[in-house]
Amino acid sequence: MGEEVRITDYDDNVGGGDEDRVSEWEVGLPTADDLTPLFQALIPQELASAFSISPEPRRSVLDVNRASQNTLSSLRGQSQALSSSNNFNFKSFNEDGARDALVVEGHDADLIREGSDSRKLQNMEGGGGAEEADSALRTENCSDDPSARALKRPRLVWTPQLHKRFVDVVAHLEIKNAVPKTIMQLMNVEGLTRENVASHLQKYRLYLKRMQEVSNEGPSSSDQLFASTPVPQSLNESGGNGHGQQNNSNNGHMGMPIPMPYPMQMVPMPVLGMAHHGQGHMGMPVGTPGVPEGFHGGYESHHHPYNMVHQMDWSGNNFGSVASYRYTNDDK
């Protein structure tokens, strides 16, 4: 029974494969790259103080995120009647838009979990590769009684992409905020639970600790996942510990660049699959040296018209469909 799932996170306008409606109004709008992150002060600190301009309240990613959610919920409230013109499938459950994009059978759970075919895939990333996610919505129900207990989420698979998102968020949060709940919110991945994050965070911290303690030894093949993601130097707390092992000389005097949170993307439906236990994890050979992030994936095939949207994260990294609940499958 080891079922695992991948949360696929695609972009917002995932209405339909052949969708261009969005572009109608979207055309001409600045791209994410042109926009200044909301929480970023418009006026440099130095400048502001020089002119005695009252500093804008420092907004954190949390504030922005909260604001986004408020906006979305209010929109949801008033425009839910418009079924046609909106491709935004807000994260609400069975919204109208659920039509094709998300074939929700059970339609009354926020998470759709169903059995799906056994296909496994990995994502490819890297040089503008394409990625995709499998989203097989099968109407096949597994074993549990459908009665009322619909809550068995499949195991989350921390794909490199998901992990990167995690690391980025953690890195950009101030330590005191880097707690499960917050991280979860900022990652903004549908279906991700606090527990998922807490569990991963726990492991991640152990990994970091190990790294600092024995920086010399080179247990090369530690965790493939963690090892492949550079450790942010955000480990320094304001006032407390100070360690850091591999930090980079990051001296930017003046205005530290605050990264921005992930774009809202409340559409992704976790598509899951159930899996088999795994034992043969056949994904990628463990020692794939060199490839720092988003390493390769594997064989893939198939993508849905809906989720081929890709997004860029604030660092300029390109996320494709990402996470995706997947089986741990059996193939091999």
Added chain:
DNA sequence: CTTGCAATAT
């Protein structure tokens, strides 16, 4: 009620 963490469970 949320966190951090270790011990377990799957």
Added chain:
DNA sequence: AATATTGCAA
């Protein structure tokens, strides 16, 4: 092996 759960003390 990777995640999830659980139990407890903060």
